[in-house]
Amino acid sequence: MTRFLVHILLLFACLPVSAQRIDSLMNRVTKEKSITEKVLLLFEISDYWSYRDSTKALEFLDKGKALADGNDYLEAVSLFYEGGVYFDYDIDRSQQLYMESAKRLESFHTPEAYGYKARLWHNYATLDQFRGNDRSFLDITLKYCIPYAERSGNNVILSGYLSDVGMIFYNHKSYEKSIDYYNQAIEVLSKEKNDGENLPRAYINMAQSQVYQQDLNGANKSLDNAYELLEVFPESKIFAFYYTVKSMYHRLNNEPALSLESIERGIEHANRLKADYDLLTLQYEKYQVYKLQGNYQAAKAQLESILGNNKYDALRKNRLAFLVELAEVEAELGDHQRAYELLDEYRLLSDTLHAENVRAQIASMEARYRTSEQEKEILTLQNKRRIESMFLWGSAVFIILLSCIFFYALKLRKRRNQQQMLSLEQQREIEVARALMDGEEQERLRLARDLHDGLGGMITGIKMKLDTKARMTEDEDLTKTVEQLDMTLTELRRTARNLIPENLLKYGLEDALKDFCQSLNTDDVQISFYCNDLSPITDKNVQLILYHVMLELVNNAIRHADASQILLQCTLEGNLLLIDVEDNGKGFDVEKTKRNMGLNNIEMRVAYLEGKMNIDSQLGKGTIISIECHI
Template sequence: MIRNFYFLLFFFLSVYDGFAQSASLDMESYADSLEHILKSGSNDSVKAGASLGLINYWLYKDTVRARQYLERGRELGKGYPYIYAMSYYAEGLLYFNSDEQKSEKAYLIADSLLCGLDTKEAYVSRSNVWNNIAVHRQRNDDDRAHIDILLNKAIPLAEKAADSAVMGSEYLAVGLSFMNLEQYNKASEYLERSIGILSRNRSQSFRLASAYGRAAENYILLKRFPEARAVLDSLQLLLAPYPDTEHNSLYYMAEGMYYQQTGYYDRALQYYDQGIRSASGVGKAYKIQELEFYKVKTLIAAKRYGEANALLNRFLQEEEMMDFYGNRVEIYASLAETYAGMGNMEQAYHWQKQYSTLSDSLHTSTLEDDINALEIKYKNAEKERKIASLEASNKLAVLSAKNNRLINWLLGIVCLFFMIAIAFSYFYYRKDRKLAMEKERNYQSRLGKLKQEQQLLSARAMLKGEEQERKRVARDLHDGLGGILAGVRMNLSEVESRFTDTLQSEMDRIITNVDKSLQELRRIARNLMPESLLQVGLKGALEDLCKSYETAFFKVDYQPYEISSGLSNTQQLTIYRIVQELLNNAMRHSEASEVIVQCSQNGDRFYITVEDNGKGFDPEHSESGKGLGLTNLEHRVNTMGGTWEIISGKNEGTTVNIELYVDQ
């Protein structure tokens, strides 16, 4: 079988996400984006990364231009260790096909520079470096070294980087190695791992396309055609948006193999020719050789020996094709078969002998054993790493559990401390708040009392002023106007005898009016200043007051109980005015015929109840509201720190209950 190679020729410069990308299926857009970065005003590190990234694009188009980008990138990247190291990686790519020694030397310099960087990007790039060195070994027919480097250098570095994309690529490389040894079942294991990893990362479409193509090829060689068809369909869907991608040649080759193995030789040859025409990019020569080799196999299967023989003889002239031991074995065997098919038994025997001499079964067996031993060694090392990792994880878990318990205890203690602190804080807060509220209540209470005392003082001062004014007016009325009216009455009496009978009746009427005026004047004066309070005390004064309101149609029943004579003049006068106001209201507004006035004293409490049988009213919905009389009544009650209530209803009479505070 012709050699399969997997080149990690595209690299990552992920210091900044904008200037270097993983390889893309759309290389034109990839190159345009990097050129745009170079022309923009980016800093040196970004420009250096873009310059090195453009080597991917120009490597197989214009090596001179690729070299220019390498020099520019290295110069710009001198101040950036990772980018400077990657310039030697890029140099290894530049000389990969033309000068193997220069290429490997550059790779080793890149690895030595990257060793000092403990970053994910550095580990990824070192894994790629060793993968490409492994390809050098494979091209020199050293399969043992190839697989050894992959298993013991490239893959461990990829694992250290914890980069799934690189791990997928390394598994793909190992799978190809087992395909070259015709160990297709083992190859299938690694190829499936590669697809599983790369298919979960959308940015790895370039590598996923390679994995799909090689997996399809491997399934075909295993005669597992349904799986091969499914993978081919996935590859076709992946490549559909990119008609110019170099991976189309891989797809056409796998389709050709599929139709070759299923007996559709003409269709297989069409796919191989399409693949040869579409081959481009990295490893173009190897892709064409691989396609032509499968074309030879198909021509032999179709018994078109002459065409197959012509291609094989051309292979004999191609140095790169004949460099590899496995390729020579396959070519010699195919030449023997084509010459036999053409009837040239002499040439058939010659090439069969060449094939037999070259095909040393012992060597092949030893090589396969060595490579299988390396794989077993890798798997054992992997198991040991897993065991060590599990043991470390268990120790870490035990330590973590202890630490967690300690932390939990500490947290518990801290939480308990905080809870106690919070409880004390809350307790003191409530205590302080309660004390503050108590102080506020006391303050408001004192303030209310002060306001009330101030109001009482104001009311008492107002009432005192009012009583003084009443007293003055009463005195003026009695001494002034009363004296004048009395003089007029006396003068009228003296001249009454002088009037004739004609004027006598008129004189009597005038005298009668003057008498009435005197009576009204005395009544007003008495109301303004009841002298009876000073003469007979509160009990007698109230009795005189009640009698003064009695008429033929308005009866007043006065009922005194335990009224003290030791009340101050101010208190007696206030009580007198309250009863006077209640009697006025009953006479004027209630349309009552009977009124009961009860006055009693019990210690420092004085009680007044005035009840009438009038028409009553609704205290809550009185049409007139509080009149002047009730307002004055309320003021007088308040000055003595008292309370009062009105009980009334329409056509049910009215009862007024008053409780006053009096000094002993």
């Protein structure tokens, strides 16, 4: 059964100043006598406008910075608020400002300073997550945000960061860890009076994890606690979320009538408060209940209603999931032609999304290229003007030595041109290798997606059609064919995972290599794997290249060297990565052996990383391959 996941970060701990307070803050600025307090008020007003009008945000920020001139603490804090101004449209600059603020705040150890440190690291991590790096977000939150929030004494932001971690674990289906962090957030919030909606929200989040962990008693208790706290906020948008999780609880408790009742109450709240996204989750939950009841006509109507609502056109990744669900429902209703058409629509939409991603990447690369070319042109013009100026002054002062300087300049220029030609040739070779590698990795990604989403979807449709036919006719030959299609699908998905391993994308290079080595261990082949933490390598493309290099080296040792003992070591020292693969196989003559495709691929990937590879092998004495590259 396809699960509908909504990835929401709990940023309620760091919300901007509300519109109701802005007039009050402006009045306080005019009346405040303390320069420090006046500056901090101006910074808060700047923070308010950073979500609405960056020009006004910078105007109030500049006013505060002018008053803070010479105050190291306030200047450090100003960098934090300046990072917020660029947060939505210049990620690199925003992160740079946050890091500069963190550096300047290092020498301050007041609760307020720790609060700013926690917030700036949280914003920095959120920008990393916008880039798709969940691992970085989790690491920064645990390493910096939570410890600094604890030192600040601000329980509201501390609970927010704890809930953020809980949500990350929830999205990765680690429900036990998710519940642990929600419990910590609830414990912290329970110490606060007049907490508002944060505590009931934490209870509902925990109930959602408990539902998926099959802890229905715990989920019911958490929902009761949330409802008791929400009763004083009858117009809260959280009610729609509450009724969604309440419906999930009843559905898994096999109480469809109560589940539908909760859904209707949630829809009523969502419609009244115009909470479109909550309305979508409630409608999808209603589909799940109808499907549980076996009421496929109602389930079909519900999915078609969702797909026909143009409010959700932007959520095309969710639309992919809905199309697969609707295809399954049509198959259950016996309309296999319609099911096939939906799977075909799924394939076309998946291809469209992939093409749009590729176009966006190309546009980004082109923009970076144009910027780089402009910078080179400016630098060339600056150098040319500098040389001309030096030549004019030199000719005026040293006219007697003009001829000597002229010949010396010619010789120097010739040497420089030779060096430039050599440098350009080397750079061209590197760029060719990079282009080939980028093309290969993009092709791997495309092929993996085509296998999984395109061919996999088509085979699934055929399997569903044959499975229904086999059950209707009780044809044993058709049943065996369905089983063979199951085995084909399993092999297809395994091939797709080898091209783009899921554990690499989810957990990083070190865990992916560890799983790979363990999968190849047999009674005949023992593979030992050692490394000293590869987590600093965060670039997904670099991770994928390194993974395939080591995969190819180990597979070569097994297939070609007939090795029974293989040692794979990875050492990261600063930005220098050292890879050693040693086996006790039959070895080979390095000078006489022709390069095969696997070895050529390895050398090409190492060249892409601007690294070098050394092979030490002797017949009958095994092989040692060492790679060094700067990451």
